[in-house]
Structures are given as C-alpha cells and as structure tokens.
Amino acid sequence: MAKRTTILKVSGLRRAFGxxxxxxxxxxxxxxxEAIALTGRNGAGKSTLLRCLxxxxxxxxxxxxxxxxxxxxxxxxxxxxxxxxxxxxxxxPDLSVVxxxxxxxxxxxIADPDDVVDEVLEEVQLVPQSGQLxxxxxxxxxxxxxxxTAFVRPRKLLILDEPEQRLDSEGLTWLTQRLKSExxxxxxxxxxxxxxxxxxxxxxxxxxxxxxxx
Numbered sequence: 001m002a003k004r005t006t007i008l009k010v011s012g013l014r015r016a017f018g019x020x021x022x023x024x025x026x027x028x029x030x031x032x033x034e035a036i037a038l039t040g041r042n043g044a045g046k047s048t049l050l051r052c053l054x055x056x057x058x059x060x061x062x063x064x065x066x067x068x069x070x071x072x073x074x075x076x077x078x079x080x081x082x083x084x085x086x087x088x089x090x091x092x093p094d095l096s097v098v099x100x101x102x103x104x105x106x107x108x109x110i111a112d113p114d115d116v117v118d119e120v121l122e123e124v125q126l127v128p129q130s131g132q133l134x135x136x137x138x139x140x141x142x143x144x145x146x147x148x149t150a151f152v153r154p155r156k157l158l159i160l161d162e163p164e165q166r167l168d169s170e171g172l173t174w175l176t177q178r179l180k181s182e183x184x185x186x187x188x189x190x191x192x193x194x195x196x197x198x199x200x201x202x203x204x205x206x207x208x209x210x211x212x213x214x
Contacts, residue, residue, distance in 0.1 A: 004031035007188035013062035035189040037203035044210025046192035083155035091134035098130040108153040160191040
C-alpha cells in the first residue's frame with residue numbers, strides 16, 4: 001500500500017474569545033485519502049476551528065500547515081492546494097452562474113476550463129440556471145453553486161462547513177457520493193456536519209467537539 005502523504009498538519013491550536021476558550025491544544029494530521037468529520041452541538045466551535053484552518057480567523061496559539069506551507073489566505077501555494085466552502089459566499093452580483101465558475105477555473109489555471117465547468121454544472125444540476133445571476137437562485141441552488149466553486153478548482157484539501165445545509169434529499173445523496181469519490185481519489189477532506197448519513201459514509205475519522213449531548 002502506498003504511503004499516504006500528510007496534507008494538513010495542525011499543532012497546538014488555541015482560540016478564545018475573552019474569557020471563553022473555544023478550543024485549546026488541538027492537534028490534527030490529515031493525509032491523502034482521509035476525511036475528518038467534526039461533530040458536536042451548535043456552539044461547540046466547529047465553524048471557528050474551520051475558519052482557523054483556512055486562515056479566515058487567526059488562532060491565539062498553534063500552527064496550521066498545508067503540504068508543509070504555513071496557512072495564509074494570500075499564499076499562492078495555499079490557494080492552489082485548498083478549496084473551501086465555509087461561509088455563505090458573496091457572489092459577484094453582475095456575473096452569471098456559469099461566468100462565476102468559468103472565472104474561478106481560469107484564475108486557478110485549470111486545463112480545459114470550459115469542459116470542467118460544463119461537467120460540474122451538469123453534476124450540481126444548475127445547467128438550466130447557468131445564465132442566471134446568483135441573486136435569482138433559490139437557497140438550495142445557491143448552496144449547489146457554492147459547492148460547485150470548490151469542484152472547478154485544483155485541490156488537495158477540501159474544507160467544508162455543514163455542506164449539507166439547504167440541500168434536499170436528492171442533493172444530500174449526490175453530495176455524499178461526490179465526497180466519498182473525492183476521498184477515494186486521494187483528496188484530504190475536513191468537514192463539519194450534523195448529518196449522520198454524510199458522516200458515516202464519507203468520514204474515515206470522527207472528532208466530536210465540545211461536551212457530548214446528554
């Protein structure tokens with residue numbers, strides 16, 4: 001069996017807001033083909049941890065490395081290796097769905113961007129809406145578009161915060177199988193979720209944050 005490469009290395013992470021410590025001494029190593037699910041009640045710190053992992057929030061202590069590079073949102077290496085969907089995305093109001101995805105694919109140097117964008121649009125079932133502006137989409141369609149922005153760019157690490165939000169049962173089935181396929185192809189994944197089916201099918205390891213539910 002081929003040796004798995006370490007993609008994400010988190011060492012001694014701590015984050016507090018005033019007197020409230022969200023997490024401390026948090027360490028994690030994620031290798032190729034591994035998927036880590038973060039579970040726990042609302043307010044347990046899942047979203048805060050993910051924001052620290054992608055550089056959107058700065059931890060009070062500790063370090064985050066991706067493929068040996070220190071996490072920095074501005075780093076070209078990080079942008080090349082990490083794809084994220086952790087917040088509701090602010091889409092450009094004057095760009096259509098297909099223009100958004102085409103811009104992302106080309107900006108990240110994807111080979112054959114037209115083919116990749118067409119394939120992803122088909123997969124997320126947004127072909128009929130491809131010419132629409134994001135503001136005209138339903139909440140479920142906007143979630144599919146947000147996920148599509150991760151799948152049209154290069155990635156070695158995929159970080160997602162409750163990606164199942166606002167998806168119907170068909171969308172959840174699609175997402176579960178897509179993430180399972182991504183993991184089996186060698187992608188490293190870290191995701192927070194409240195959806196048991198998604199966690200059970202995709203995750204190779206589950207980390208519960210905060211106190212367990214009674």
